[in-house]
Amino acid sequence: MRLTRITRTGGGLTQAPAPAGLPGAPVAEGAPPKRARRQLPFRRSRSQLLVLAPSFLLLGIFVYGFIAYTIRVSLSKWQGVAPTLQIEHPLGTTFKALAQTARFQADMRNVVIFTVLFLLLAILAGLVLALLVHDTLIARGLFRSVFLFPYALSFIVTGVVWRWIFTPSTGANLILDKLGIHHGPKWITDPTVVGDVSKQLDAIIPGGHFIQVKLGIPLAIIPVVIAASWQLAGFAMANFLAALSSLDPQLREAASLDGAGWWQYQRRIVVPLLWPMMVAIGVILAHVSLKSFDLVYAMSGQGPGFATDVPGIFVFEQTFRALRWNTGAAASVVMFVLIAAVVLPYLYRRTVKEAR
């Protein structure tokens, strides 16, 4: 019983500590509290629909309308300055060409690796910070602000500064040099891809040589993961803190009466209770990561041999530099599907299943 209550409080709190304009806000919107819905069913109140109508209309045009238009463009022949929506034959030629583009294959590899590493690091760092700050007796507000501040920075600022730090001959390596490590890592200039499995995959995928890039972990992406986690760990921490403050203090007393130490209490009681919040943060951060553009653009750009290129940069360059509107739109559709694959199951569980 307690667990389910905490679950819901935890999820609802997603928006509570977040600054305005946070991408998390719409998530919570989809799940109005149960009680409110029971009291005010929409069918009983036309005025409610009227109130909602403008936002539905705007959403309809500026979100659904443009999504539909993007899908339409991705199936067209539109390249160059003169727009044309003439359909390509055979249908989906652009998508097929996109799948065979070496750069886009590298982008897909990078965005998956980036998202996985970034989620692990940001959530872990956020959790550790939250547990430490929560148990700190003095200056809790100060620490909270200090760790949350990076989140207030623009990604461009973060990107430029971290680029300086991770430029081999001028940045962090100078410190390593003083410590006696004379040939430090090459950081964002390292073109190495470790753990290449493309040969094994090529053997499985029919049709011969399809994968044109090394499918592994590009080392240059790790500094970008560090920068992104530095920026967003504070956001994860704030959410964890909110969830932590909703925990019943008696839990701790009960645990210590049963002989549980600090570590056991955190691991066996707190972390399981924080799990729903962890999932919520994971979904928000995953969609930030999947559509990332500005941080990577400012920090490493496409990187050596596309080692840090992401779909967002690809879309921008194909659309506005190369004027391949159909290719840019097709890549956007792929990004859209990726994000939907992360967000939809979560929202489905949060709203439809819990309503039952």
Added chain:
Amino acid sequence: MKRTRPLAGALVVGSVLALAACGGSSSSPGGSAGSTGGGKNLEVFSWWTSGSESAALKQLIDAYKGASSGAKVTNGAVAGGGGGNAQAILQTRLQGNNAPDTWQTHPGDAIKQYVDAGYVTDLQSVYAKDGLTKVMPKALVNAESTNGKVYGVSTGAHRGNVLWFNKKLLKAAGVAEPRPGYTEDQFISDLAKLKAKGTTPLCVGAKDPFAAPQLFENTLLGTVGPDKWNQLVAGKLAWTSPEVKRAATTFTRLLPYADSDASATTWDQATKKLATGDCAFESMGDWAYGELTKDGVREGTDFGYVPHPGSNGSFVMVVDTFVVAKNAKHPDAAHKWAAVIASKAAQLAFNKDKGSTPVRTDVDVSSLPPYQRQAAKDFRSNTLVWSIAHGEATSPQFQQSFYDAVTQFMQSKDVNAFTQSLSSAGA
């Protein structure tokens, strides 16, 4: 209770789409920029926002105001190097039938695309009135023309194929200063000497997508020469031909001498490194000249320049051009603008600030600094070719594929795969 479910479902879908759309829809770039509202404001649309660029643009605007009393100008400049952002906004406005009176673009395929789409009007009257065809290079006028009519007026020409060097570093390494006629082989042996001395031989600002393609482009010109260059960009010579492969091989011989920080360095940082003595050579267009003088080093004593090895006698043109909208709100003012920016006085004032060369060959350049005087002399006597890396020689589609192919080639060093990807790059 049950009836609310579809609505809840709709909200769910709505939320996910709202989330996804933030990164998803590329076809809806943000609104129009600059005011277009009433009055007799001539709207000039460009991507000149940096220090020297906006100063140069102001020279044009002042010249225009001086020539037509009481005229007002709306400066619709959109920041973003190379005009990526400006392009996005311009595209939206053209489709919304809300074109600026005149806008910045490149000669060649960029202008042709606007002509073919019916967005721009011809400037035959401007050229006829001032006899401009006689005082501008034929290669330039041709690149601004479609079906015998000329559609653009250019402001200045930057030179793409310049090799800059730090004189003190060369002297310290016992390397003779390059002179016109410098060859690729001499260049590579000099790079090796510098490396042996522990100096970073070659700076490349590869963080900027154009910089490595620029180095390859200069190497290509140095290897194949201007005639074959023109055949290549015209599609009359295959990208898989032996000359191109030889250039690609030379390029791979240069790469080991490049700064190991290259992929984290922008072109202006790379230029600064040359100024501060952190590297000896940089192959970069002559916008680097303004950057070098800004960094406090002096031409002749601190740094020198030479056409990129093998490309002596050729001038790679990187040119900005203004076109006039077909349905301009102020057509007369826009034509006036085109005439004014082609005038001798405006050309001189603009190029003094921009660091480029007047495209009019009858402008007296004796008041310009030595480098610009030399560039003007070369512009008037050399074989002129168009830049691929900066989009004048080919379509924007090819340009992007050229960038991507070079980026991949720098890691793979697979000459055959590289030339193959260039030959299929136009699609």
